[in-house]
Amino acid sequence: MAARRFFGGVHPAYNKDLADRLAIEAMPLPERLIVPFAQNLGAAPKPVVKKGDTVKKGQIIAEPQGFVSVPLHAPTSGAVQAIDVYPHPVGADMPAAVIVPDGKDEWASGLDVDRGGEGLDAEKIKAIIRDAGIVGMGGASFPTHVKLSPPKDKPIDVLVINGAECEPYLASDHRLMLEKAPQILEGASYLAQALGVKNVIVAIEKNKPDAIEAMRKESGARGCTVAPLDVVYPQGAERQLIYVLTGRVVPAGGLPMDVGVLVQNVGTAYAAREAVRRNRPLVERVVCVTGRGVAAPKNVLARVGTTFGDLIAFCGGRKPDAGKVIGGGPMMGVAQYSLDAPVTKGTSGIVVLQQGEVAQFVGDACIRCGRCVRGCPMRLNPSVLSIFAERLRFEDAGEHHVLDCIECGCCAYLCPSRRPMVHHFRRAKAEVRKIAAKAV
Ligand code: SF4
Numbered sequence: 287m288a289a290r291r292f293f294g295g296v297h298p299a300y301n302k303d304l305a306d307r308l309a310i311e312a313m314p315l316p317e318r319l320i321v322p323f324a325q326n327l328g329a330a331p332k333p334v335v336k337k338g339d340t341v342k343k344g345q346i347i348a349e350p351q352g353f354v355s356v357p358l359h360a361p362t363s364g365a366v367q368a369i370d371v372y373p374h375p376v377g378a379d380m381p382a383a384v385i386v387p388d389g390k391d392e393w394a395s396g397l398d399v400d401r402g403g404e405g406l407d408a409e410k411i412k413a414i415i416r417d418a419g420i421v422g423m424g425g426a427s428f429p430t431h432v433k434l435s436p437p438k439d440k441p442i443d444v445l446v447i448n449g450a451e452c453e454p455y456l457a458s459d460h461r462l463m464l465e466k467a468p469q470i471l472e473g474a475s476y477l478a479q480a481l482g483v484k485n486v487i488v489a490i491e492k493n494k495p496d497a498i499e500a501m502r503k504e505s506g507a508r509g510c511t512v513a514p515l516d517v518v519y520p521q522g523a524e525r526q527l528i529y530v531l532t533g534r535v536v537p538a539g540g541l542p543m544d545v546g547v548l549v550q551n552v553g554t555a556y557a558a559r560e561a562v563r564r565n566r567p568l569v570e571r572v573v574c575v576t577g578r579g580v581a582a583p584k585n586v587l588a589r590v591g592t593t594f595g596d597l598i599a600f601c602g603g604r605k606p607d608a609g610k611v612i613g614g615g616p617m618m619g620v621a622q623y624s625l626d627a628p629v630t631k632g633t634s635g636i637v638v639l640q641q642g643e644v645a646q647f648v649g650d651a652c653i654r655c656g657r658c659v660r661g662c663p664m665r666l667n668p669s670v671l672s673i674f675a676e677r678l679r680f681e682d683a684g685e686h687h688v689l690d691c692i693e694c695g696c697c698a699y700l701c702p703s704r705r706p707m708v709h710h711f712r713r714a715k716a717e718v719r720k721i722a723a724k725a726v
């Protein structure tokens with residue numbers, strides 16, 4: 287299995303060894319948690335608490351708005367100190383609740399109980415996953431119950447549990463697979479039950495041989511196959527992963543369900559297990575805090591709402607020559623303008639670069655070298671697209687399929703002119719979507 291190779295891609299320096307041998311450490315509760323309401327793709331949930339309220343851990347603090355939305359839960363017990371606008375790791379200020387922990391970390395009634403996972407039908411599993419606020423934890427943050435509910439004419443026959451973790455530096459999925467393999471596979475079995483799927487493939491890049499072994503040891507009992515993958519970025523991107531594992535090609539503008547496949551991150555499978563089996567909503571996650579600019583890299587089990595500043599302090603602080611702080615990995619992540627930005631459900635890592643490592647995207651002119659075209663795994667023409675975006679020709683960018691860009695950053699990585707490609711494409715995609723919405 288997995289002998290196919292997708293078009294394009296790059297081989298960046300992975301730097302995984304800074305953190306991949308470090309066991310997950312639970313971080314003590316910080317003095318305050320900043321919990322943004324917008325943590326899922328789709329509609330942000332609406333706050334149902336106000337300043338001065340007390341909350342229990344796992345209590346709903348924001349209600350979902352429609353089907354493509356999930357509830358948000360208090361990450362610990364304490365008091366709501368404020369509801370205001372705070373930095374968000376996507377790079378903008380957004381509404382959030384500030385919770386001051388009371389130190390008791392007391393669950394709301396009925397949560398955190400072992401209720402077994404047997405005898406649940408597909409609808410019940412999907413409802414539990416929705417009510418637990420679970421979203422894709424590889425970074426996409428798409429509500430998981432929606433992915434588990436494809437239309438009847440798009441039956442799914444393959445579930446891929448994505449442990450590729452191809453993004454440089456990050457090791458949170460790697461550690462989770464090493465330390466929680468039985469739980470991840472139990473979660474995968476609930477996801478498979480919800481879909482009615484028998485074929486479950488756990489995909490892991492070959493630079494994690496210990497994780498491959500750990501997952502293989504447990505996979506037989508769960509009827510899953512483990513597929514070791516070649517190490518090439520972006521191997522873990524959905525379309526590339528699906529092609530490599532199944533030979534199926536997700537059409538332009540289409541979704542994995544168009545070819546009968548659903549992809550879920552290993553962290554999502556683990557969260558599904560915690561929800562179904564232990565009645566625990568999603569209030570914490572593993573965050574890999576790494577890079578040569580942080581004193582003591584760690585894989586941290588952190589509450590949602592823990593600020594990047596508090597997490598970095600827990601890891602010994604920034605070194606004197608620290609450069610940019612990236613939310614996520616260096617290929618797809620977002621450089622942070624404030625360390626008050628908090629961990630969200632989609633935060634897999636924080637990378638603190640050294641000053642010399644900081645990519646200086648200065649926006650020189652394209653010299654038409656063609657490297658980006660050869661490296662784009664979506665077979666786009668990033669050179670032309672970036673010129674359209676720069677000149678605000680968004681309709682042209684749309685006609686040249688900018689919406690198919692997966693924002694992997696391969697083009698920016700290869701570009702000798704250090705053009706800020708992904709920045710251009712994110713903006714162009716937003717503008718193309720606005721144009722399409724106006725046309726309806
Ligand atoms: S154009 Fe988009 S998909 Fe292609 S390499 Fe650049 S970021 Fe990746």
Ligand code: SF4
Pocket residue numbers: 651652653654655656657658659668669672697700701702703704705
């Ligand atoms: S890699 Fe950079 S300079 Fe070369 S064609 Fe692409 S955008 Fe232009």
